[in-house]
Amino acid sequence: MPPDSTRRSEKSRRAIYAAALTLVAEVGYPKTTIEAIAARAGVGKQTIYRWWSSKAEVLMEAFVDLGAQAAEAAGGDWAETDGIPDTGDLEADLKTVLRATVDELNDPRYEAPARALAAEGVGNPAFAKEFVATLLLPSLELYVRRLRTAQDAGQVRADVDPYIARDLFVSPLAQRWLQGTGPLDHAFADKLVEYALYGIAPR
Template sequence: MASHQPAGQPAPDATRRSERSRRAIYDAALALVAEVGYPRTTIEGIASRAGVGKQTIYRWWSSKADVLLEAFLDLSDRAAEEARTADQPAYAIPDTGDLAADLKYVLRATVDELHDPTFEAPSRALAAEGIVNEELGRRFVATLLEPQLQLYVDRLRSAQAAGDVRADIDPRIALELFVSPLAQRWLQYTAPITYDYTDTLVDYALYGLAPR
């Protein structure tokens, strides 16, 4: 016998239910990585924390790395949307006409993000896992890093057009002068990352080491 929905009772919204489950899984994955670290985070632990069956997770993702990557992408998207809603600039490089000031501004914002536990734990976990998991590493770079690096490329090309950077410079290589040292210091804990440090990276990159 076919079941009937009670009069006046709306039919269950499977889409909304799935979205609630997906959001709970994102939050659980990010929380567990921050609390116990990536190696001790498991699909079972994420499922228990999210209040769903682990088969629900396996229906959408094939591994905990996939869950974490998508959760972190969602976290980044939400942060950008909140910034837009609050009428604050999302992650972007301004073009004020002062290249050094613009680069220092965005690198200081990067320092703040890298010190934010909400972003630091999943960022570090994905970066470390990407070294041993080649497929995850490629996806991490393509979906998270490359769009941000392209912002530097665009700003350096704008500086080239304004005559502030030599025309023969390859912006994609040039950006590594200040981005790569910051990433290495952060990943290896070799020393604190500070505003003074990133400001100095910009000065060294733009003005060189020779006496002026």
């Protein structure tokens, strides 16, 4: 029986994903090359170029797959199922999601590739557009959907723009993660929700 080329390709793809993620964590993104990924994965360089045009594309696909594999192992998560939980308590639901995001950002498996992709996006506008469309917008849209549900329930003012409100939660989290201006923990996530929902002026 001839070898199954589909199975062989999938095995090679998995090896390339693992090699890219491991190298970025070990030596950093600048020193990670297509040649190094190919050598670590045990495939030819042309195999990688057949599927991807750059190391950034390899890493982004590997990162997306990493998240999908983790979600599958955990039985699915809020981003893979029906969106942000809707228990009727908007504050509690947002805290649950932001705490989960903090945990992911602090996970060494995700941190190195996520930082590498963010850095690549700064100097590569075309890649940044793809990065935002592929990795960021789908999750961010879930916040908008949950905020609109809260508006329908009278928990958020009808005149509030859900896209701007979404950024009140996620942008400070991303800034602290990127710049390291303070601890990135559950207490910080909870305060973001409270400040965004209730403001900072005296009640």
